[in-house]
Amino acid sequence: MNNLIDKAQASTDNATLAALEQAKKANIETVWDRYQAQLPQCGFGETGLCCRHCMQGPCRISPFGESPQKGVCGANADVMVARWISRAVAAGTASHGGHAKHLAHTLLKSAIGEAPDYSIKDEAKLKAVAQRVGIETDNRSTNDIGKDVARKALEEFSEKDSPLTWAATTVTGGRVDSFVKHGVVPTGIDSEVAEIMHRTTYGVDADAINLLLGAVKCALADYAGCHIATDIADVLFGTPKPLITQANLGVINPDAVNIAVHGHNPLLSDMISQIASDADLNEKAKAAGASAGINIVGVCCTGNEVMVRHGIPLATSSVSQEMAIVTGALDAMVVDYQCIMPSVATVAECYHTKLITTMPIAKIPGSVHIEFHESNAKQTAQTIIEHAIDAFKKRDPSKINIPTIKSKAFAGFSAEAIIEALALVNKDDPLKPLIDNIVAGNIYGVCLFAGCNNVKVPQDANYVSMIKELARNNVLILSTGCASGAFARQGFMTQEATNEYAGDGLKAVLTAIGEAAGLGGPLPLVLHMGSCVDNSRAADVAVAVANKLGVDLDKLPVVASAPEPVTEKAVAIGTWAVAAGLPTHLGVIPPVLGSKTVVEVLTSAIKGMFGGYFIVEPDPIQAARVLLDAISERRKGLGLSVVEFATEVV
């Protein structure tokens, strides 16, 4: 099976490739083997033309205009494809919503004394959030404010008779008007998910355009869910500030008890990171033979959460998650939920690694389940670390092979941190340097990279090609989620990357801010804003700039890209980015091409409604060019200077 992999098609990350070579030797099946085994994938699925919503099916529509052109119920290609998008958005919204609710419950329990291990770490953020959502802060205790913020957040989930507070209070007035005009104002996060499930079930909504607008409404509920998650995570664990750490498999330390935190929510990973420095636990680790004590490393977005807050190094991300185990030196992989491939259990069986599941909704056969409850979080975290120390004793030295590759990575650029950094250049008007440089063309535009690594793309290849093309054309790069993972592993979150890849204008700006911040050089080429739920941080910066300029988001030279997307969450985020007014690129073709109507609406007609639109382009250089053109169009609209880009590919 392992012979099927063409390494160049698997990854461009040398650490991943080294581990993959190791997996091959050990005859361990990986995601790339399973992908090969799935080929060819079903053309009906690839084009979105199959439906399993009722028991009269499954139905398929011929993509070539032959019979059949309708499902048994009469649903045509447009309906099938639009229903798929709607349900994908709903699933993404449910995921971010579940994550956000979990945090809100914990904040509430913490504030009323039922979660003693959690406290409000960032009072300033709590007050800022409270004031934004209309909660009184004067002369009130922190816990009282926290309790009200948590309750207000929890109210967002069921259907209200008013718009979602976390959406309405965090976007521009222009966006609100546009959402009202097009009937896409969300009034409850869970209720929007339920509405999508209702309208896409047998015999309800058969109007593709109406379905797509429903998907937009649900995606805006997703935006609110994401924003709640980020806000409350910052309140409980602190708002990220710039720090320096490392990324890639080389952060796994052969002399330490290595514990990977994998999944999404910081509730457990932050607790594990906090107590990993506990003297008693480290003594136990040393007594077990781990001279370097306990080493926590991150995988995927919970890895990003602890990376941006505590500088916990990132071992790997997304498609290469199995590779952390293949190093033979990972003693435990602790998971919560989302993006955890069930295959990690199978890979862990080939090693001493303990896979530990922690959430009642996410169990994996072959793992140890240690259920996590907020009421005794520290105790749970301690038990998990003790399991890892036990596992360490069972390491097989002959199987240890850690690629020594790792990169330095600057991280922790929350919206607040970016404003603070800008304030070092202009204390009274922090946004002014950013806006002045955009106007002058030193910053040609801004691109937010988000999303995953998709097995269909050689890992990171699209990210790397696109960032080089955009940065040399002076586009400021922000990143979240596994896009951050890619850039961190590939060495783009460094000052060296700025010096090597940034165009002159961008380099000058990043250098001026970096030197004002005392870095003795530029800011890194990519500003790591956090996990995938933290895309709202980028939205906050864009909204602040738009409000300052007095224009709406759909006029700003800001674009978004998910060059290697995988998940339904990415569909939800992409859809709200479009509704927010951003040209939004996808580097993997989603299963929508079966409907010309849906493709036309999402890539073109929707621009007339919200200003944003999808760009589907698998070629990364071409994608970068299209995004640069989109930025130019926006700059022209604002009366700013425009560069004519060379047509030949450099």
Add this chain to the structure above:
Amino acid sequence: MKQIFVNADKCTACKSCEIACAVQHSKGKTLFSAIMEEPAPLKRIFVETDGETKMPVICRHCEDAPCLNACISGCLYRDEKGFVRRKKERCIGCYTCIMVCPFGVITMDKTKHIAVKCDRCHKLEIPACVNACPTGSLMLKELDDFLKEKQKQAVESAAVKAAAL
């Protein structure tokens, strides 16, 4: 010459062969480009069922091909590999071939008004339909090898029966 054989037991009627066939006969040769083409590319393989068995029905490139015998315009011919193919410009759209084909796998191109049939993907080592089949229902084999395997299976099942007695 290798022939396409069908094991109906393994067919799940996923129709991947139909899609791959149409893509192979498109201009762009990829699914995502093919579905944008006008006119849409045509498939030459048909997944059918009698209510119980599901299987792809495909041109057998018969040794004594009725379509070839019936073609009055000199459109159909047998190529050097033994495949029954078309000289498209000679087709007059009489559809006699469609009438005489015992499998019903010659169809009409409604935009070009000519007959359309399987060309056994003569430029490919493995025909697109065989390559696309996820279950191995469609197989490309030498007739002799196919027979050998069937004969072995017959022995095995006889041995199983004997053991059971």
